Amino acid sequence: MSIEPQNDITYLDKSLRPTVWGDYIGQASTKQNLQILINAARERGHPPEHLLFYGPPGLGKTTLAYLIAEEMGAQIKVTSGPAIEKVGDLASILTNLSPGDILFIDEVHRLNKLIEEVLYPAMESGSLNIILGKGPGARVIQLDLPPFTLVAATTRLALLSAPLRSRFSGGTFRLELYQPEEIAQIIKRSALLLNIELESEAARAIAERSRCTPRIANHLLKRCRDFAQVSKTTLTRESVNDCLTMLGLDNLGLSPADRLLLETLVDKFNGGPVGVGTLATALSEEEDTIEDVHEPYLIQLGLLERTPRGRVVTTHGYKHLGRL
């Protein structure tokens, strides 16, 4: 059967985020620890302690924050490090919280240091210290905040200051890249929610090229759905492979940008070692993008190594490029 266009526009926007633990696939250890922490907090009638999630983009840090709010029956307020520009912005966010709220700050490593200083007492003792005036006449007023849980997420744990890191008393959790079977399960669940018919083998074929990342898997699923719809076919391993090849993904799911990174290392730097700054210049790319987006998966596949002297393409990397 071919995939028919759907008239119902809302189905496109239907969130694919799981809202109950039962639907949340993978990250077993983080999930188990969080469930204990949340159940205990709920029994005590208290918000959970502050939590920090880190790991490459697209692994479900935001999803976890929403899920925790749902489990606690709490409201969630969402912001991000770069969006909080002034101390006043944070003061306004904190004073508008209701008891039990979850405050989610994404990209927390991009908070500026002055704002971090305001966050410390808010996290530790639930108080907001506001300085009025300047110099010897300056006064500090202290406001009590309602009990809340800060859930913060970052792709760059190392950029967080030690004092900030130490205040996540509920724990710091590293999200791992997913196993292909887990990604296939996520794809099947998303297909069901989006009314997409797909064979098991098709789910597996998408999973194999999803860089072990749910966000990419869901994105590719939608592109394969478009492809099948336009070419009046179904989602089979074959049609999915055709679609993914057309999108420029190779058999390991590397994008043209990933391959260019490896090829640049080989062609311009003899395979490395080369520093990330030099590599970024050679690729006209941001260092952050190289470190957060491209490298985790290349390293996971064993195609690239981060050494103290810089990045090095492995033998496996050379083989994948067909350069051995």
Ligand code: ADE
């Ligand atoms: N979507 C994003 N992350 C997910 C997960 N871990 N399980 C199910 N669906 C997801």
